[in-house]
Amino acid sequence: MSAYKNSVCFNEARRVAIFGGTHGNEMSGVTLVNLWVKNSAEIQRKGVETKPFIANPKAVEKCTRYVDTDLNRAFSPENLSAPGGDDLPYEVQRAQEINRIFGPKGSPEAYDVIFDLHNTTSNMGCTLILESSKDHFNLQMMNYIKKAITPASCLVLLNEHPLLKYSTSRSVAKHPVGLEVGPQPQGVLRSNIFEAMRVILKHALDFIELFNEGMEFPPCTVEVFWVSERIDYPRDANGNIIAMVHPNLQDCDWEPLNPGDPMFQTFDGKTIHYQGSGTVYPTFINEAAYYEKQQAFVTTRRETLVASAIRKA
Amino acid sequence: MEHVSLPPLSRVAICGGTHGNEMSGVYLVREMQKQKVDQAGSVSITTVLSNPRAVDACRRYTDTDLNRCFTKGLLSAPITDSTPYELKRAQELNSQLGPKGSKEAVDLLCDVHNTTANMGLCLIFYSIDWITLHIYKYIQSKMTSTPVRVIQLDIPISEAYSLESVGKHGFAIEVGPQPNGVLRADIFNMVKEAVDLTIEWLQGFNSGSTFEGGEVEAYNLVKSVDYPRDPTSNEITAAIHPQLQDNDFKLLRPGDPMFQSFSGEMVEYEGEELYPFFVNECAYYEKKIAFHLAKKITLTFPPISVKKD
Numbered sequence: 235m236s237a238y239k240n241s242v243c244f245n246e247a248r249r250v251a252i253f254g255g256t257h258g259n260e261m262s263g264v265t266l267v268n269l270w271v272k273n274s275a276e277i278q279r280k281g282v283e284t285k286p287f288i289a290n291p292k293a294v295e296k297c298t299r300y301v302d303t304d305l306n307r308a309f310s311p312e313n314l315s316a317p318g319g320d321d322l323p324y325e326v327q328r329a330q331e332i333n334r335i336f337g338p339k340g341s342p343e344a345y346d347v348i349f350d351l352h353n354t355t356s357n358m359g360c361t362l363i364l365e366s367s368k369d370h371f372n373l374q375m376m377n378y379i380k381k382a383i384t385p386a387s388c389l390v391l392l393n394e395h396p397l398l399k400y401s402t403s404r405s406v407a408k409h410p411v412g413l414e415v416g417p418q419p420q421g422v423l424r425s426n427i428f429e430a431m432r433v434i435l436k437h438a439l440d441f442i443e444l445f446n447e448g449m450e451f452p453p454c455t456v457e458v459f460w461v462s463e464r465i466d467y468p469r470d471a472n473g474n475i476i477a478m479v480h481p482n483l484q485d486c487d488w489e490p491l492n493p494g495d496p497m498f499q500t501f502d503g504k505t506i507h508y509q510g511s512g513t514v515y516p517t518f519i520n521e522a523a524y525y526e527k528q529q530a531f532v533t534t535r536r537e538t539l540v541a542s543a544i545r546k547a
Numbered sequence: 548m549e550h551v552s553l554p555p556l557s558r559v560a561i562c563g564g565t566h567g568n569e570m571s572g573v574y575l576v577r578e579m580q581k582q583k584v585d586q587a588g589s590v591s592i593t594t595v596l597s598n599p600r601a602v603d604a605c606r607r608y609t610d611t612d613l614n615r616c617f618t619k620g621l622l623s624a625p626i627t628d629s630t631p632y633e634l635k636r637a638q639e640l641n642s643q644l645g646p647k648g649s650k651e652a653v654d655l656l657c658d659v660h661n662t663t664a665n666m667g668l669c670l671i672f673y674s675i676d677w678i679t680l681h682i683y684k685y686i687q688s689k690m691t692s693t694p695v696r697v698i699q700l701d702i703p704i705s706e707a708y709s710l711e712s713v714g715k716h717g718f719a720i721e722v723g724p725q726p727n728g729v730l731r732a733d734i735f736n737m738v739k740e741a742v743d744l745t746i747e748w749l750q751g752f753n754s755g756s757t758f759e760g761g762e763v764e765a766y767n768l769v770k771s772v773d774y775p776r777d778p779t780s781n782e783i784t785a786a787i788h789p790q791l792q793d794n795d796f797k798l799l800r801p802g803d804p805m806f807q808s809f810s811g812e813m814v815e816y817e818g819e820e821l822y823p824f825f826v827n828e829c830a831y832y833e834k835k836i837a838f839h840l841a842k843k844i845t846l847t848f849p850p851i852s853v854k855k856d
Contacts, residue, residue, distance in 0.1 A: 423783070475730070478735060525605075
C-alpha cells in the first residue's frame, strides 16, 4: 500500500547497463567501464544485473569521437531498421547491435536503465541529462543523487525539445540517464573528473537497490534546465567562424545570460552582445565536438518539475 | 658581456596548425591571411598553415606527427608513394621556409602551439640563441595576462626535429590550457599579443635600437615520466594526482603526490627536486609521457643591435 496519493508504480529495475566510450575520446567513461569489465565488484547491487559496456570500441581504439558518424545521434527509428548490413556506416551497424543487446528500443524487453558516461570540454561540472519531463523514476533518481552529494552540486539538463532532441545510445532503455562531467579535454583523463563521475554512479546504483528493496520515494520537486535554443558561432559566407565565445561567457555555464551581455568576441576584439528577449541559462559553452554541429552553446530556461511518489510494483 | 651586432631580421614566418587540432595557431594564421598581413614596416611576414590535411580533419596529424619530421635526415629522405603525408609536407615547408641551415632560410620562424597542460605562455627553443632570449625578455616585460616562461631543450640544431629549427632563428609559442579542437578567446588573445610583440621587437631591432643584455631564468628539460601501466595490456593504471594536475612549474619534491591509481592509491614522486611541465598533455599519452621535468637555469645574454653596413 502506498503512503501517498498518485504514487506511480514501476517494475523493479533488474537490468542496468553502464555505457562508456559512446564517444571514444571521452576518457572518464572509457576508463571506468574498462575497470568494471575487469572487476565489477564496485557496481554490483543485490538483485540487479549491472553490465558495463564499451559502446563504440573502434572509436575508443582510435581515441576519436566517432569513426563514420556520431553514435550518440544514430539511434533514430530509420537507422535502427535500415537494411544494408556491412554497407552501413560503422556507427549505424553498432547502433543496431546495441539495440539488439539492450533493446529493442520501446519494447518490454529493453533494459530498465542505461547510464551513458560522457565528458565535455565545457565547464558544466556534474550534469545529469534527462530525456523526458514525465519520467518519474528518473526524476526521483536524480533528486536522490543531488541530495546524496550535497554540498557538491549536480545539475539536471532536460533535453526534451521537438527539434533539438536527438537519438542517444541510452535511449534504447526504458529509463535513459546521461551523465556529463566537465571540463575535461578530449583524450585527457583528469583524476577529479573521473572520481566525481564514479561517486555519482555509486549513488545512482544505491537508489536502484533501495527502490528494488521496496523503498517508497515521496513526491519531490526537481529543478531542471530545459533546453531551449541552439546558438551558433557567427560565420562568414564560407561558413568559417568569425568570432569566439566571449571571455565573459567562457566557462560560465548555468549562469544567467541577460540581453545585452557579451556573447562573442571577434578576432580583432569587438564584442557581439546577446540579443534575446529575456534571461537564459547557457550551457555546453564551447564544447569541442559541437563546432561541426553549428553550436557555440545551448540556452536553457529554469523550471521546477514535480515528481510523483514512486514505488516498485 | 660584450655587445653583439647581428644582421637585420627582415623575414619572419608565423606558422599555425602544425598540429591540426591546436586552434589558436590555426585561427591566427587564417585571420592574418584574411587581413592579408604580409609586411610590418621593415619585416616581411609569411603566414603558413603547416598541416592543412590535419587542420581539415581537426586532428593532431594524419599519418605521423609533423613536428617530429624536421631532422636533417628526414628532410633529405627520398620520397616514394608510401612516404607518410607529414614527411612530404615537412620537405615542402623546408623548401618554402628554409632550406634548414642555409642562408635562404627565413630569419625567424615562430610556430604556434596549444597544450592541454596549464603552462600559460611558454617560448620553447633549442640551443642558446640571443634573438630568442631578447624576444622572450621583451614579451615577458609587456605581457601581464599570463605567466610567460622560457623552456630550453638541450638538442643540437642538427638533431632538432621540430618546425622552428628550419629558420635561422626560431621558437615555438606554446599556450595552454586549451582542449584540442577548442578555440578559447582568452588563449587566442594571449597568442596574438605574443606574436604582435615579437614583430614589434623585430621592427625595433631592424630600426637600430639597442636592447640591453641581462639574465633570465629558463627551464631546461631533464627527463620525462610515464604513467604507471599494466604490464600485460600497457593500459595506464593511474591518473595525474589532483595535487600535481594544473601545477606545471611548481617545484616537485620527493614524497609529493604524483599519480592517483584507479584503485585509490597515491603514487609519490621519487627523485631530485625538479619542475614539472606538460603535465597531462593529451598528445603525450601515446608518447608515454605523463609530464616532463626541468631544472631552473640562469641564462645570461649580451646587449644586441642590428649590424649597420
